[in-house]
Amino acid sequence: MKLMRVGPKGQERPVILDADGIYRDISAHIGDLTGDKLGAETLTKLQALDLSTLPELDANERIGACVANVGKFICIGLNYADHAAESGLDVPSEPVMFMKATSAIIGPNDDVEIPRNSTKTDWEVELGVVIGQEAKYVEEADALDYVSGYCVINDLSEREFQIERQGQWVKGKSADTFGPIGPYLVTKDEIADPQNLDMYLEVNGARHQSGNTKTMVYGVAHLVAYVSQFMSLQPGDIISTGTPPGVGLGMNPPVYLKPGDKMKLGIQGLGEQQQTVIQG
Template identity: 55%
Template sequence: MKFVRFGPPGRERPGCIDAEGRLRSLASYLPDISREYLDPDRLSRLKSIDPRELPIVTSSERLGPCLADVGKLVCVGLNYADHAEEAGMTAPAEPILFMKPTSSIAGPDDDLRLPRGATKGDWEVELGVVIGLGGKYIEEAEAMAHVAGYCMVNDISERCYQLEGTGQWLKGKSADGFGPIGPWLVTADEIADPHALTMRLDVNGWRAQDGTSGSMIFRIPFLISYISRFMSLAPGDIIATGTPAGVGMGQKPPVYLKPGDVMELEIEGLGRQRQRVLAWDGAGAGA
């Protein structure tokens, strides 16, 4: 099933996408697409609903983040060898972990407003793994049973904040709007092999990233097991699993986001995103 949330920011309602690609409302079945409904039993009951029996929603509705109450957004850095190479870094011997605050999460087509003083905004199309069954010290062989589904993530960065000065990834990855998720939360049963998905990202119609999730250095079962050594994973957590080559920083010369740019992302089976880049407006709000 493909779950979505639609409506104005802060007032999103639950929905799903039917076989013809139409948006339908799930409001009569649950209040929102939230972590409590990712439990395997509840999720199974939701998947048994026939979308054809649900009311159709107008296509003009905004799509919000595909999950209402993300617990934590855990990211894996340099998890594609070609991306590590373009960044001038050695492919890691074990996963590099960092986190984005939940305040960075945005809808898949929301405008991105660059932070004040930003000069090196960058893009990263990533496969997000949505946890449905929590745990700690999860065995790798059992890890996929903890997955509720998948979504697309744009791990947006400000490279100046990330790599210059004190060089903290937290500062470079955390601005409001730097974590669009969705448009869909696709349940695990609809993705036959999450390591065989095409991934691409265009900037102003120019193909910047064109890869496949099969190029991950560390695969999903290992990542879930590894991360659970250091923190408990809970329903509603998302793991962003890294990005293939083609980020702005890796171009020769580097190419960074500027007001007026448009990013368009797609991962096979997970839908499309589109973000228009705006300048800081001085109002104190993010994207």
């Protein structure tokens, strides 16, 4: 299934995208796409619905983040060897983890704001993993059992705040609008192999990132299991799994976003995002 949330900010309704691309309102069945509605039992009930009987919504409505009330937004750094190289850093011997503030989350096509005093706002297309049930000390062989589905994420980053301003990366990752998520939460039954998905990102029509999740240093199952050794993962938590090469920081000379720029990014089977950059 492709699950979405559409409507004005703060008033989004959950929908299923049917085979004809029609938005079908499922709010009468689940209320919203919150973590407690992302478990196998609820998803099985949704799959059994006769979509033709559900209310149709306007396909031109704004698309919100595909998960409501995200508890933890966990990110993995330097998880593609070639991205680590362009950043001038070694491939880590264990996954690099950092948190991104949930207040950064926006819809996939909402405007992205350059923060005040920013000179190095950058882009990163990433595969998002949405947790469907509590995961604590799980084994890698079982890790995908705890996954509800996948989504596209643009892990926007302010490189000066991240690298040059001391402390943890979270400062450069958490500005308002720095977490576009969606358009869909695609349930895991539709993704045969999360480690073989093409991904791309363009700025003003120029392709900067072209990659595939098969080149991750640490795959999805490993990451879910690894993170669960340090903290329990709750339904609705999201893990953003790292980016392939082609970010602005890695260009020579570096290139960063400016007001008026337009980004387009996507992942095979998970849809596309489009954002216009504005000054915050």
